[in-house]
Amino acid sequence: MAALLGSSNAYSEIEVNISYLQQEIDQGPVLSNILPEPEDAGLQGAKLAIQDSNTTGRFLKHKYQLQDAISDDPQVLLDKAKAQYEEGIRYFVINADEQTVRKFTDSLGKDALIFNAGSSSNTLRRQVCQPNLFHTMPSRAMLTDALAQWLKAKRLQKIFMITGSTTDDKAYSNSFKRSAKRFGLSIVEEKNWSFDTDLRRTAQSEMPLFTQHRDYDVVFVADERGDFGEYVLYNTWLPRPVVGTQGLTPVAWHRVVEQYGAAQLQSRFQKSANRWMNSKDYSAWAAVRTVAEAVTRTQTNDATTNHGYITSDNFQLAGFKGRKLDFRSWNGQLRQTIPLVHPRSLVSSSPQEGFLHPTNELDTLGFDQKETDCTETRK
Amino acid sequence: MNFKRTLTALAVGSLLASSALYAETAYVSNEKDDTISIIDLDTMTVTDTIDVGERPRGIILSKDNSKLYICASDSDTVQVMDLATNQIIKELPSGEDPEQFALHPNNRHLYISNEDDALVTIVDTETSEVLAQIDVGVEPEGMAVSPDGTMAVNTSETTNMVHWIDTVKHELIDNTLVDQRPRHVEFSKDSKVLWASAEIGATVSVIDTTSRKIIKKITFEIKGVHRDKVQPVGVKLSDDGRYAFVALGPANHVAVVNAKTYEVEDYILVGRRVWHMEFNQDQSLLLATNGISGDVSVIDVSKMKAIKSIKVGRYPWGVAIKP
Numbered sequence: 001m002a003a004l005l006g007s008s009n010a011y012s013e014i015e016v017n018i019s020y021l022q023q024e025i026d027q028g029p030v031l032s033n034i035l036p037e038p039e040d041a042g043l044q045g046a047k048l049a050i051q052d053s054n055t056t057g058r059f060l061k062h063k064y065q066l067q068d069a070i071s072d073d074p075q076v077l078l079d080k081a082k083a084q085y086e087e088g089i090r091y092f093v094i095n096a097d098e099q100t101v102r103k104f105t106d107s108l109g110k111d112a113l114i115f116n117a118g119s120s121s122n123t124l125r126r127q128v129c130q131p132n133l134f135h136t137m138p139s140r141a142m143l144t145d146a147l148a149q150w151l152k153a154k155r156l157q158k159i160f161m162i163t164g165s166t167t168d169d170k171a172y173s174n175s176f177k178r179s180a181k182r183f184g185l186s187i188v189e190e191k192n193w194s195f196d197t198d199l200r201r202t203a204q205s206e207m208p209l210f211t212q213h214r215d216y217d218v219v220f221v222a223d224e225r226g227d228f229g230e231y232v233l234y235n236t237w238l239p240r241p242v243v244g245t246q247g248l249t250p251v252a253w254h255r256v257v258e259q260y261g262a263a264q265l266q267s268r269f270q271k272s273a274n275r276w277m278n279s280k281d282y283s284a285w286a287a288v289r290t291v292a293e294a295v296t297r298t299q300t301n302d303a304t305t306n307h308g309y310i311t312s313d314n315f316q317l318a319g320f321k322g323r324k325l326d327f328r329s330w331n332g333q334l335r336q337t338i339p340l341v342h343p344r345s346l347v348s349s350s351p352q353e354g355f356l357h358p359t360n361e362l363d364t365l366g367f368d369q370k371e372t373d374c375t376e377t378r379k
Numbered sequence: 380m381n382f383k384r385t386l387t388a389l390a391v392g393s394l395l396a397s398s399a400l401y402a403e404t405a406y407v408s409n410e411k412d413d414t415i416s417i418i419d420l421d422t423m424t425v426t427d428t429i430d431v432g433e434r435p436r437g438i439i440l441s442k443d444n445s446k447l448y449i450c451a452s453d454s455d456t457v458q459v460m461d462l463a464t465n466q467i468i469k470e471l472p473s474g475e476d477p478e479q480f481a482l483h484p485n486n487r488h489l490y491i492s493n494e495d496d497a498l499v500t501i502v503d504t505e506t507s508e509v510l511a512q513i514d515v516g517v518e519p520e521g522m523a524v525s526p527d528g529t530m531a532v533n534t535s536e537t538t539n540m541v542h543w544i545d546t547v548k549h550e551l552i553d554n555t556l557v558d559q560r561p562r563h564v565e566f567s568k569d570s571k572v573l574w575a576s577a578e579i580g581a582t583v584s585v586i587d588t589t590s591r592k593i594i595k596k597i598t599f600e601i602k603g604v605h606r607d608k609v610q611p612v613g614v615k616l617s618d619d620g621r622y623a624f625v626a627l628g629p630a631n632h633v634a635v636v637n638a639k640t641y642e643v644e645d646y647i648l649v650g651r652r653v654w655h656m657e658f659n660q661d662q663s664l665l666l667a668t669n670g671i672s673g674d675v676s677v678i679d680v681s682k683m684k685a686i687k688s689i690k691v692g693r694y695p696w697g698v699a700i701k702p
Contacts (some may be wrong), residue, residue, distance in 0.1 A: 052517045052538075055517045055535075056535075059516065059538070059540060059542075059554045060554075261536060267476075271495075316558075316579060318536070318579040322629070323579065323610075324580070360607075361605065
């Protein structure tokens with residue numbers, strides 16, 4: 001090991017502890033339960049980022065450790081976080097729903113850096129304005145903007161919308177309606193899915209009737225937990241593509257992403273987790289890598305210094321998305337491209353060519369500076 | 380009649396003479412086709428396409444130009460192609476997922492970066508023996524051995540470092556932190572400076588090889604191209620010490636940098652996602668691989684312009700030129 005150090009002896013030893021807290025969320029019974037989401041979605045991404053960071057760290061005498069906990073009870077996670085904060089931990093990666101994320105920002109000290117790596121809630125990006133809250137998971141607005149840009153580019157303008165019954169489904173639908181308005185798509189029909197029949201047997205007869213309409217270019221589905229959405233494909237009244245939570249889907253990450261060196265991240269993840277990397281894994285990976293990147297450059301574990309670095313113009317994260325990633329100053333959201341995928345292939349990546357922005361094309365996805373209430377508080 | 384025959388003979392003679400003079404051959408690895416395209420630089424056409432191992436990326440010539448070494452990344456091997464017959468005559472143990480490599484001036488020791496394993500493997504090309512494996516950062520990529528043979532360097536894309544390796548002891552001696560996603564490294568002819576490109580950082584660092592400290596960071600700005608699309612990858616230095624050429628990836632341009640003042644003097648428009656480059660022998664031409672457009676741009680160095688593009692296979696990656 002002595003040989004490893006050389007003139008990097010100038011670096012002093014730093015130990016960085018990062019907390020990863022994951023809320024298990026019961027999705028309720030779903031029809032399409034053949035390929036469930038892995039229970040450690042998120043955790044494995046954080047673990048890989050720790051490995052990646054330690055490989056870098058050993059040349060600088062930096063050591064990264066993950067302290068992880070998973071529970072279905074938000075209070076357990078919150079108590080854990082408070083205890084960790086007391087012990088001196090200042091970096092928290094949270095994979096939980098909107099309500100739980102809010103509790104964390106309310107109860108941890110202002111010098112803790114909190115990374116939301118689980119919730120896509122638009123509210124968290126518009127109205128929750130703690131300057132120590134960052135989001136590595138894309139907001140629903142980013143996802144639906146990415147999709148709407150593609151629809152516009154493909155001239156698929158007339159949308160038939162189907163929305164599931166959960167609050168999340170409605171949030172996804174509302175987000176898409178905002179995107180449709182923003183990019184000039186027209187919604188020709190809106191329907192709510194509230195049936196409780198076993199579609200596995202009857203989709204072929206029920207779905208065509210449900211999607212009966214004079215004309216539409218595409219069917220949009222909001223079914224985040226995957227209850228009925230898979231049965232819409234190939235069963236629509238008119239033979240049209242399906243987009244949204246099923247069919248062509250906007251994601252933070254997926255196995256089919258392999259450009260820009262992503263193939264290497266995919267194969268490292270496969271080797272370490274023995275499964276495919278998904279959006280939650282990617283978001284947790286990006287959060288841990290953000291902390292490590294700051295420590296590498298600032299040469300300190302001091303959270304306030306690193307907070308300053310992460311929000312500075314110097315910060316850049318190599319996130320295998322073809323360009324450097326950084327955080328929006330107005331709401332702490334990680335700017336990123338959004339892959340549009342189907343289960344076996346990458347179809348496109350947004351922002352689409354031609355969607356321009358005065359400062360950064362990535363800001364055509366999600367809430368721009370003027371669309372959040374937080375601009376002042378975060379300064 | 381006689382006159383005509385003499386003319387023909389003359390014409391044939393001069394053709395032979397010119398092909399003897401200029402019959403340089405370029406080899407291009409096609410990452411997504413598992414092939415090597417062979418280009419006659421006299422006619423600037425592809426004369427042959429050879430099947431090789433899976434996902435060929437880095438390619439280099441032996442110092443005597445008799446062999447071509449090919450990193451077949453997904454086959455986890457370095458293949459050796461005999462250039463007299465264009466046959467693969469040997470496979471060298473390379474460690475997993477070899478991506479780029481560099482040959483020591485002794486023409487024997489091959490330094491290979493193993494992208495998936497965070498290792499540099501040193502192989503003796505004659506005995507096929509692995510001499511050493513050295514731990515480096517995550518996703519090792521660029522490799523170079525100094526022309527004086529004393530040091531080897533490797534870049535790691537996710538660790539963002541240049542790792543310095545002692546070529547006698549085969550040990551890591553130092554690390555220099557550079558910008559995000561360092562890709563390629565080139566030594567100056569006198570081994571005194573090292574040029575290292577950073578793809579996502581959008582810079583090229585010029586590093587003093589004695590102090591191993593950065594002496595200059597070069598940035599790029601092309602009118603009409605968003606700065607995030609400026610992603611430096613390949614670097615090539617001209618032997619006369621005047622120029623550094625930097626391939627800027629999805630910016631679809633090659634930057635011409637004054638190697639003394641470090642000022643960017645020009646940007647040459649080439650194909651899409653320009654990756655790696657190589658000079659012909661007299662350095663009048665520079666060939667650049669364009670991954671997305673699937674071709675090779677031929678740059679006339681005196682005019683600083685791309686004069687031709689030659690269609691090759693899918694995702695051309697590396698290029699080597701035999702005089």
